[in-house]
Structures are given as C-alpha cells and as structure tokens.
C-alpha cells in the first residue's frame with residue numbers, strides 16, 4: 001500500500017486502523033513527502049504514523065518512509081526507487097486531488113510527470129520541494145483509490161472526469177482506479193439523476 005499526504009486521508013486512516021487487515025503481511029510506502037525535517041508538521045509521515053502506523057501492527061522493516069532529510073536528495077530518491085521496484089506492483093496506491101488538479105506531488109507544469117524513474121524530487125511547490133512517486137509505479141499498481149472531499153474540489157473533479165488533459169491527475173490510469181468523493185466534492189443534488 002502507498003499513501004498520499006494532505007489533510008483528507010486522516011479520517012480514512014482512522015477508519016482503516018479499525019478494519020481487520022493482515023497488517024503483518026503489508027508493506028506501507030509513501031506516495032509523496034515534503035522535503036522537511038523529521039517531526040515537522042508539514043511532513044506527511046506525521047499523520048501516517050499518528051493515525052495509522054501507531055495503531056496497526058505493520059512490522060517496522062515493512063514501513064518505508066521517504067528519506068527526505070538526506071543531504072543528497074537525488075541519491076535518496078534513487079534508493080527509494082529501488083525499494084519501490086522491489087515491491088511493485090503495489091496492491092493499492094491512494095491519491096488525493098488538489099484544487100489545481102495535482103495529485104501525488106505532481107505540480108501543474110512540473111516535468112516530474114514525464115520522469116523515467118519511479119521516484120523523483122520536484123521543485124518548490126506550495127512551500128516545499130517534494131519527493132514523489134512518478135506515474136510509472138502509480139499506474140503499475142493493481143488498484144488506485146482517489147479520495148477527494150470538500151466543495152473546493154468540485155470544479156476540478158468535474159474537469160478531471162471530463163478528461164481535462166492540463167490536469168496532472170489526468171496522468172493516472174483510470175482502469176483499476178476507484179474514485180471516492182464526499183457529497184460536496186461530488187456536487188450531489190446539483191447533478192441530473194444518472195448524470
């Protein structure tokens with residue numbers, strides 16, 4: 001399983017921690033991580049650890065957090081890529097959706113979406129450089145879960161579902177991808193029945 005960051009996953013992690021999952025068999029990876037110090041509130045690992053890993057019995061050797069504090073980020077991304085390639089195809093990759101259409105840490109216009117490696121480091125985006133899986137391992141996974149919540153995502157959800165090629169999330173393979181939206185992101189009540 002590979003998990004994204006942002007604020008939406010917290011409720012999902014809390015619910016997932018209550019499910020009967022054979023965690024001793026699971027490897028947990030990150031989809032992306034801000035290049036910030038250990039313990040910094042911006043780190044996606046903070047909520048992953050607090051809301052999931054602290055509550056389920058994944059063996060420590062099967063937890064693979066992105067090495068974003070390395071002085072050699074390119075080398076660290078290469079090391080993480082080797083872990084990704086050893087473990088892929090993943091069973092599940094979780095993705096969020098930014099209101100600008102980014103997912104993982106694929107900023108609009110950033111060349112990371114065309115990287116030939118499995119893991120890359122972005123330029124500064126929303127205050128941080130990021131280490132991120134590229135589309136290759138994301139699309140190689142057996143399944144993907146896109147979770148989006150809140151009215152701020154409704155417009156970009158519409159644009160994505162209508163195949164707006166300018167959105168980085170358009171690089172995500174649709175086959176094997178489940179989209180979970182809350183009522184606001186799905187504009188429930190504003191759509192025609194069956195629309």
Ligand code: 6PG
Nearest residue numbers: 004005006007008096097098104
């Ligand atoms: C990150 C996330 C990012 C997130 C989207 C949605 O590191 O910021 O991985 O891609 O999934 O920005 O974020 P919210 O869940 O906060 O809306």
